[in-house]
Structures are given as structure tokens and as C-alpha cells.
Amino acid sequence: MNATVTGPTNVLIVGVGGQGVIMVSKILARLSQQQGLQVKQSEVHGMAKRGGSVFSHIRFGEEVWSPTIPMGEADVVLGLEWAEGLRWLRYLKPDSGTFISDTKRIVPPFSCRDRQHDAKHGYAHHTVADIVAQVPNTFAPDATGMAIELGNERVANTILLGVLSTVMDFPVKDWLKVLPEFVPAKTLETNLKAFKAGRAWTKKPHEPDLRQTTVQAQAGPLMRRQVSLEITEEWCKSCDICVKMCPERCLALDQRQIVKLVKPQACTGCRVCEWLCPDFAIAVHVEAVPAENISVVTATEVRV
Amino acid sequence: MSEVIEPRVSSNAPESLNIITQTGQGARPMTGNEAIARGVWEAGCRVAAAYPGTPSTEILENLAKYPSQDLHAQWSTNEKIALDVAYGASYGGVRAFCAMKHVGLNVAADALLTQAYIGVNGGMVLAVCDDPGIHSSQNEQDTRLFGKLANVPVLEPSDAQEALDYTRWAYELSEQFDTPIIVRSTTRIAHTRSPVVVGERQEFESQGFVERPENIALPTTARRRHPVVIERESLMETYFSESAKTQWIKGDTSVGIITAGMSYSYVREVLQGFSILKLPASFPLARDSVREFCDSVERVIVVEELEPFLETEIAAMGYKVEGKVFFPRAGELSPELVHEGFAKAGLLESRKIKSMLNFDELVRPPVLCSGCPHTGGYMALRALDARVAGDIGCYTLAAMQPLQAMDTCVSMGSSIGTAVGLAKAGNETRPIVATIGDSTFLHGGIPGLIDAVYNQANITVLLLNNSTTAMTGGQDHPGTGRTLRGDETHQVNYAEVCRAVGVKSLKEVDSYDLGVLYQAIREATEYKGVSVVIANRPCVLDPVKIKGPAFQIRAEGCTACQSCMNLGCPALSWSDEMLDGHHKIKIDETSCIGCTLCVQICPSDCIRPALELNPS
Numbered sequence: 001m002n003a004t005v006t007g008p009t010n011v012l013i014v015g016v017g018g019q020g021v022i023m024v025s026k027i028l029a030r031l032s033q034q035q036g037l038q039v040k041q042s043e044v045h046g047m048a049k050r051g052g053s054v055f056s057h058i059r060f061g062e063e064v065w066s067p068t069i070p071m072g073e074a075d076v077v078l079g080l081e082w083a084e085g086l087r088w089l090r091y092l093k094p095d096s097g098t099f100i101s102d103t104k105r106i107v108p109p110f111s112c113r114d115r116q117h118d119a120k121h122g123y124a125h126h127t128v129a130d131i132v133a134q135v136p137n138t139f140a141p142d143a144t145g146m147a148i149e150l151g152n153e154r155v156a157n158t159i160l161l162g163v164l165s166t167v168m169d170f171p172v173k174d175w176l177k178v179l180p181e182f183v184p185a186k187t188l189e190t191n192l193k194a195f196k197a198g199r200a201w202t203k204k205p206h207e208p209d210l211r212q213t214t215v216q217a218q219a220g221p222l223m224r225r226q227v228s229l230e231i232t233e234e235w236c237k238s239c240d241i242c243v244k245m246c247p248e249r250c251l252a253l254d255q256r257q258i259v260k261l262v263k264p265q266a267c268t269g270c271r272v273c274e275w276l277c278p279d280f281a282i283a284v285h286v287e288a289v290p291a292e293n294i295s296v297v298t299a300t301e302v303r304v
Numbered sequence: 305m306s307e308v309i310e311p312r313v314s315s316n317a318p319e320s321l322n323i324i325t326q327t328g329q330g331a332r333p334m335t336g337n338e339a340i341a342r343g344v345w346e347a348g349c350r351v352a353a354a355y356p357g358t359p360s361t362e363i364l365e366n367l368a369k370y371p372s373q374d375l376h377a378q379w380s381t382n383e384k385i386a387l388d389v390a391y392g393a394s395y396g397g398v399r400a401f402c403a404m405k406h407v408g409l410n411v412a413a414d415a416l417l418t419q420a421y422i423g424v425n426g427g428m429v430l431a432v433c434d435d436p437g438i439h440s441s442q443n444e445q446d447t448r449l450f451g452k453l454a455n456v457p458v459l460e461p462s463d464a465q466e467a468l469d470y471t472r473w474a475y476e477l478s479e480q481f482d483t484p485i486i487v488r489s490t491t492r493i494a495h496t497r498s499p500v501v502v503g504e505r506q507e508f509e510s511q512g513f514v515e516r517p518e519n520i521a522l523p524t525t526a527r528r529r530h531p532v533v534i535e536r537e538s539l540m541e542t543y544f545s546e547s548a549k550t551q552w553i554k555g556d557t558s559v560g561i562i563t564a565g566m567s568y569s570y571v572r573e574v575l576q577g578f579s580i581l582k583l584p585a586s587f588p589l590a591r592d593s594v595r596e597f598c599d600s601v602e603r604v605i606v607v608e609e610l611e612p613f614l615e616t617e618i619a620a621m622g623y624k625v626e627g628k629v630f631f632p633r634a635g636e637l638s639p640e641l642v643h644e645g646f647a648k649a650g651l652l653e654s655r656k657i658k659s660m661l662n663f664d665e666l667v668r669p670p671v672l673c674s675g676c677p678h679t680g681g682y683m684a685l686r687a688l689d690a691r692v693a694g695d696i697g698c699y700t701l702a703a704m705q706p707l708q709a710m711d712t713c714v715s716m717g718s719s720i721g722t723a724v725g726l727a728k729a730g731n732e733t734r735p736i737v738a739t740i741g742d743s744t745f746l747h748g749g750i751p752g753l754i755d756a757v758y759n760q761a762n763i764t765v766l767l768l769n770n771s772t773t774a775m776t777g778g779q780d781h782p783g784t785g786r787t788l789r790g791d792e793t794h795q796v797n798y799a800e801v802c803r804a805v806g807v808k809s810l811k812e813v814d815s816y817d818l819g820v821l822y823q824a825i826r827e828a829t830e831y832k833g834v835s836v837v838i839a840n841r842p843c844v845l846d847p848v849k850i851k852g853p854a855f856q857i858r859a860e861g862c863t864a865c866q867s868c869m870n871l872g873c874p875a876l877s878w879s880d881e882m883l884d885g886h887h888k889i890k891i892d893e894t895s896c897i898g899c900t901l902c903v904q905i906c907p908s909d910c911i912r913p914a915l916e917l918n919p920s
Contacts, residue, residue: 030333033331038498039333040497041497043496044440044491051874052668052669065569066569066573066574066639067463068639069639070574070640070643086665109671109873110668110705111667112877113706153894245907269884270864272867275908286884
């Protein structure tokens with residue numbers, strides 16, 4: 001019942017808002033339309049403009065119905081950013097799909113929100129080698145690095161298009177015909193160079209880019225830190241500076257207008273309050289304690 | 305109803321359906337929004353109005369690309385005004401148009417439900433774009449229910465070509481049946497590009513204003529009109545049953561699928577061979593076609609996005625019908641979900657997708673841009689520990705980590721009323737602040753401000769003026785001094801508006817001056833009564849992309865305190881260098897625009913202009 005004899009070709013183009021996902025998809029859509037194929041290109045924008053995840057589905061063939069690519073049916077996933085490429089890998093055809101991604105990393109603020117001691121990046125930890133091991137058809141150039149060498153970081157997308165052109169059936173001359181319609185005239189020369197650089201990159205043998213170091217979770221230290229605040233109440237003159245400047249908002253003035261540690265579990269021991277107090281009323285003590293001795297509340301208040 | 309007979313398996317089936325027309329001469333790639341705009345222009349529409357709202361925004365933006373002598377296109381202050389403007393033009397005898405997102409119809413509903421009684425002079429079409437899956441909205445209400453409530457027909461195109469064709473058709477229907485018509489689109493139609501064959505513009509002969517009693521909605525006229533509206537419903541049911549756009553795709557009669565709009569594309573994607581009834585309108589229902597179709601098949605399954613609208617209607621006709629038992633009621637449909645639904649129904653094998661890699665996906669929520677002028681205001685509110693009633697706009701993102709400086713958000717313009725209620729509840733110990741953007745303030749905030757002053761509420765209003773409608777991509781509004789077509793016009797002065805409605809405590813500050821901003825909000829919250837702080841700075845993206853000299857962090861001075869990370873600025877991230885177990889910070893110079901907010905926050909004064917640290 002569900003036999004599609006010649007299904008459409010599916011390409012997913014993904015990246016971060018502002019990277020040019022839509023422009024890259026328009027180029028591919030135009031190219032496929034010029035081959036006389038039916039094309040559907042679907043994107044979602046709005047909030048995505050604000051640095052969020054952006055994706056664009058392109059489907060072309062003799063008959064295309066759904067504008068979105070079903071999971072596990074993408075012939076190519078093209079990532080303009082490493083973690084975004086990885087996010088959509090599950091859309092790739094399990095055995096024959098090609099994964100192309102820039103190794104560029106755009107680390108979102110959300111990945112750097114852990115305030116605990118020895119906190120780890122929340123960014124994707126997989127290296128190119130990890131991915132190549134599981135998806136043999138992986139092309140992961142440092143397109144942004146190559147683009148900077150060409151003198152314009154913005155042509156990274158064109159380098160990736162060059163890589164893409166080696167796995168698609170369209171003649172190279174057609175790619176070169178469509179490209180000028182979409183790039184600014186003054187950057188055309190650099191873009192054409194970038195396109196060729198992308199194609200050339202696939203021809204030379206290369207090790208997977210291992211420069212991208214894995215941020216491995218280290219074995220937990222045997223000793224943990226315990227933070228405590230020593231507040232000399234007599235010296236506190238209620239100026240409020242520490243309360244306003246505490247990055248974790250864990251200080252407050254009590255009913256007597258004396259500073260108090262109200263959220264001890266949020267205190268990271270950064271010492272901003274100690275440094276900024278004009279009256280030396282706060283001292284931060286950080287000591288190493290055997291891990292098993294640490295209670296859930298890691299910081300305690302010491303009154304003198 | 306037209307019958308379409310297709311080969312059982314679509315092997316080499318170039319003849320089938322619309323492929324020929326779509327790849328034929330003159331086809332050009334268009335989004336659903338571009339196609340609707342084209343349809344409106346081709347239909348000879350003279351007046352179009354809208355308030356921007358994802359995913360409908362580009363319809364008016366595209367209409368403004370057509371010559372101004374062909375049609376007047378305008379941004380209105382809100383959806384109700386936009387609909388009133390369009391309806392005024394229809395009263396005047398010309399074809400008129402109005403576009404909005406689904407929740408915009410809530411604002412415009414007051415007008416629409418009565419317009420349905422009044423009828424039209426020039427054809428009147430509304431494009432309402434739903435957002436199943438809530439890509440960029442606050443809910444996923446189903447406009448088809450509104451159509452039924454308002455007794456206004458709802459057309460459902462399934463791709464860009466139909467978006468154009470149905471829009472033109474809607475004008476004919478509007479005039480023939482004396483009713484406004486809703487063309488219901490969804491995010492997926494609005495933002496999908498597919499080839500469209502376009503036509504020429506046909507000028508509509510206006511007969512000018514026609515004086516008729518039903519023009520004036522009064523109890524007497526409305527009582528007379530209601531039966532007419534009910535009769536119109538049944539006339540249109542017959543019309544849709546006879547229309548060639550109601551398509552019966554012949555196939556296996558063991559199961560018949562009834563569907564409309566985008567769901568039709570998903571059905572065609574995953575299922576071959578069964579009978580399909582494609583409805584061009586979900587309301588009024590083409591009952592005769594549905595009856596004939598249901599009688600011809602052994603089992604009826606309805607595939608529709610969001611509410612079981614068709615399913616309920618068809619069940620009420622006495623047929624045993626399945627639908628939401630297989631397909632989710634919440635969220636957007638997809639080929640995967642439709643496939644799984646048919647698998648549950650026993651029509652297909654369930655697809656188990658072999659997972660290639662098993663890892664947690666990176667969480668990348670949308671963020672305020674680097675240098676966003678909203679950031680400073682919320683940083684100050686965070687420090688003041690205020691109870692913040694938020695509103696709709698980019699700044700709603702301040703509710704997320706790390707700023708987390710917003711407590712409520714409901715609908716356009718709700719913030720001020722919500723703050724009044726919080727204040728009148730009488731049990732809040734923290735200062736109560738309503739935050740609202742400039743475009744939202746003009747849309748629905750001003751009546752709230754008048755209410756606050758009138759009822760002597762003890763609240764502060766922080767008006768975040770970035771001189772654009774930022775969230776939807778930077779549209780002009782009455783506060784920018786420019787119209788949709790870019791012509792200069794009067795610019796609303798917010799301070800004058802506030803004073804005129806009786807605000808006594810008013811201060812205008814620079815959004816980038818954290819100390820002054822903090823002080824202004826602190827003083828405002830201590831004022832007894834309604835106080836307003838207007839924070840001014842243009843959006844960094846629109847209308848002009850702002851890029852100043854970037855800053856850098858002097859790593860040896862950074863104490864890794866993470867104060868700057870509380871801004872949530874996307875240009876700031878952890879460097880590999882650690883101090884005392886915490887990451888030091890680095891600035892991505894390509895995305896830093898030099899707003900200096902982090903510089904003002906840094907307790908160790910180690911953030912400096914990049915040029916100063918690296919003069920080369």
C-alpha cells in the first residue's frame with residue numbers, strides 16, 4: 001500500500017537564526033525547480049530569528065505532497081552549525097544518508113548556565129570522529145575557518161554548498177548559474193572561490209577534524225568544596241551593594257537591614273560580595289571537604 | 305464535487321492532479337503568504353489592512369509590493385481596527401482584505417460576529433493563519449471553530465497554489481453569498497514555498513456605498529438578519545457540495561478518508577490507494593458530498609489538525625466516524641504522525657525508525673539578541689526583585705533563564721490590566737511592574753493604562769520602546785512615524801499619551817544606561833499611584849542592523865563571578881580558562897555590538913573595547 005516507487009529527494013538545511021539557512025535553501029530550491037522538478041520548501045520562522053534553532057525542509061521530485069521530511073527519510077542533512085547538524089541527524093536515512101556540517105560551534109547562553117563548581121558546558125560533546133564512526137557519509141569541514149581564510153566569514157555557507165554539490169546529481173554549471181542570483185554582486189568572486197573550495201575539500205583525503213576537543217566528564221573529585229559566608233553584622237551599614245551585585249541573588253537585607261545569606265544553596269563562592277563590601281563585613285570561606293560530608297545545602301552561614 | 309481517478313500506485317504518474325500546472329510555464333516559487341497576497345491583488349482588492357503576527361505578517365508586506373494605485377495597504381494599530389478598516393472599504397463598495405494570526409481574530413471577533421449579519425457590499429476576505437504546534441504564539445486555537453461561531457465560511461487551502469486560487473474564489477463567494485469569508489492558513493502553508501501559476505489582476509467594478517437598513521446593526525435589523533444568515537449556511541452547504549473544488553479521489557472503498565487543508569498533503573504523502581474526500585471548506589460542511597462519500601465506503605476516517613471539527617460535524621450527521629482516536633488533537637500534524645495514526649487504524653505498518661545516535665539534543669531556546677535594549681530593563685527588574693506582569697513580544701524571552709524576570713504573560717496588552725489586578729489583590733509585598741513594548745502598548749496597552757490611572761492602582765509601567773514591531777521582523781507602527789509603504793506620517797509621542805490619560809510620575813531613560821534605568825524604576829516603584837518609565841533605544845536588528853565596536857574580556861582580570869552571564873547575552877560564553885572552579889568568560893566579537901551592558905555590570909572592570917586591548 002505504501003510503496004512509493006520514485007520518492008522525492010529530501011534535504012534538510014539547519015542552523016542557528018541569522019546564519020542564512022533560508023538563503024541556502026532558496027538556492028537549492030531554485031536549482032531543483034530549474035531541473036523541471038516539483039519543489040516544496042518549508043521553514044518555520046518567527047521566534048527562531050532570536051538565536052534559536054532554524055530548519056528548512058526541501059523536497060523535490062516528480063510528485064511532492066508533504067512539505068516536511070518524515071523522520072529517517074532525509075537524503076542529506078546540511079548543518080551550518082555543529083550542534084544543530086547533530087540535532088537533526090535522526091532525520092537522516094539510516095543507511096544511505098549524507099551528513100554535511102560545519103564544525104563551527106555557536107554556544108548558546110543556555111549551555112553556560114550551570115553555576116556549580118567545576119560545571120561543564122552543556123554544548124554537544126560529540127566530535128567529528130564520534131559521528132564518522134556512526135555515519136560513514138559524513139563531511140565535516142571547518143567551513144567557517146576556510147571562509148575566514150578566503151577573507152569573508154559569510155561565505156562559509158557557500159563552501160558547504162560546494163560540498164553538497166558533490167553529493168547531488170545537478171551539473172556543476174547549473175550551480176554556478178544559480179549562485180549569482182542569490183549572493184551580493186560584490187562578493188560573487190569570493191563566493192565562487194568558496195564554492196570551488198568546498199568541492200575541492202571533498203577530494204582531498206582528510207582525517208576527521210580532531211581539533212575539536214571533547215569536553216569529557218571527568219571523574220568526580222574526591223574532595224568537594226564547601227562555601228561559607230562570615231558576616232560581621234556590626235560592620236554592616238545596610239548599603240545594599242552586596243545584595244544588588246550578587247550574581248546569584250542569594251543575599252538580602254533582613255528586618256534589621258543587616259545582610260543575610262538567604263539562598264545558601266545558590267551561593268557559588270565567587271567572592272564578589274567580599275570584594276565589593278566597603279566595610280569588610282563579608283568574608284567568603286571556601287574549603288575542601290570530603291564529598292561524603294557535604295550535605296545538600298553546600299553553603300552555610302557563619303555568624304561572628 | 306469532482307471525481308479524480310488516479311493510478312493505484314503513483315509510479316510514473318505525471319498526469320495525476322496538479323503536477324502539470326505546478327511545473328508548467330509561468331510557475332514561480334511562492335510561500336503561502338505570498339500566494340494569498342497575490343490572490344488578493346489579482347482579485348482587484350482596493351484596501352488591505354493588518355496588524356503583524358507570525359505566521360501571517362508577510363501577507364501585508366507582500367501586498368505593499370504591489371503598486372499603490374492598485375490598492376491601499378496599511379498596518380493598523382490592532383486586528384480589530386484592521387478589520388474595521390477593511391470592512392469600511394467593503395461598505396464603500398470596493399473589495400477589501402484583512403490578515404491576522406489566529407489570536408488576532410480574538411481581538412477582531414467583536415466586529416466579525418456582527419459583520420456576518422450585515423453582509424458585504426464589496427467582497428470581504430480575511431486570511432487567518434493558525435499556528436498548530438505553537439511555533440511562535442501563546443496558544444493553538446482552531447479558527448474553524450470561530451468560523452462556525454461567527455457563521456462565516458472557512459476555506460482551507462492545502463498548498464500555495466490553492467492559497468492563491470481560494471483567495472480569489474473567496475471574493476466571488478463573498479459577493480455571491482453576501483458574507484465575509486475566512487481563508488484559513490497555517491504556519492506550514494504560510495511558510496512553505498512551492499510553485500504557483502499566477503494570473504492577472506481583474507479590476508472590480510465598484511457600485512459605491514449602498515444605503516441599506518442592514519448596514520446599521522440594531523436589534524431590529526439583527527433580528528431580521530439572523531434567519532438570513534442561517535439560510536445562507538445551508539445554501540453554501542449545497543454550493544460546496546456542487547463545487548468542483550470538493551474532490552473525491554476514487555480508490556479502495558474499504559476505507560474513506562475525509563480531510564482538508566494541510567492534512568490532505570500529509571494523507572497523500574503516506575497513504576495510497578484509498579478513497580479520499582478533500583473538502584475546500586471546513587465550514588459550512590458540504591453535507592451532500594460527505595453523505596455520498598460516507599455511503600460509498602465501509603469505514604470513514606477524518607484526518608484534521610487540532611480540534612475534531614469535521615469529525616464532530618460528520619458524527620452529528622449520524623455516521624460512524626473515526627479521527628482523533630488515531631491522530632493527536634494537540635500540536636501540529638506531520639507525515640510521521642499521520643503515518644502512525646493510520647498504523648493505529650490498521651491501514652499501514654508502524655514505522656520504527658532506527659535511531660542513529662542516541663544523545664541529548666542541545667537545548668537552544670530563542671534568546672534576546674546581543675545588545676537587545678530590553679535586556680537592561682529586565683536586569684534592573686531582576687535586581688529590584690519586582691513582581692513583573694509581562695506582555696507579548698521579544699521581551700517575553702526575559703522570562704527564561706538566566707534573566708527570569710517575568711512572572712506573567714497572557715495576551716497582547718494584558719500586562720497593565722494584570723498588574724492592576726495584582727495590585728488590587730492587596731497581598732503582594734514586592735513592587736508590581738507591568739512591562740510592555742511600544743507596538744503592544746499601541747495595540748492594546750493604552751486602555752489598560754487609562755484603567756490603571758482611573759482606578760488609582762499602585763503600579764509601575766515600564767514601556768520598552770525599541771521603535772519597531774520587533775518580534776515579527778521589524779514592522780512600522782504609529783510610533784515609528786512611517787507607514788507600511790514607508791511614507792512619513794505623524795509619530796505618536798508616548799510621554800504625551802501618558803500625561804494625557806493622567807499619569808503624574810513619568811520618566812524617560814536610555815535603555816543602555818543601567819544605573820539611571822535602575823534608579824528610575826526604583827523611584828517609580830516607590831511612587832504611590834501609576835508611574836511610567838519609558839526606556840528608549842532602537843531594536844538592534846530593525847529597521848537598521850546596529851553594530852558598534854566590539855568589546856573583549858581581559859582574561860587576567862576576570863574573576864569568573866558570572867555576573868555578566870546573567871544578561872543571557874548570546875555574545876558571552878565560557879572560555880576554557882577556569883578560576884577557582886568556575887569558567888572565565890569570553891566575548892564573541894562578531895556578535896558583540898558594543899552595547900556596554902556587561903561592561904556596566906562587571907564588578908572587576910575587566911571588559912574593555914577590543915580595540916583598546918588589541919590595537920592592531
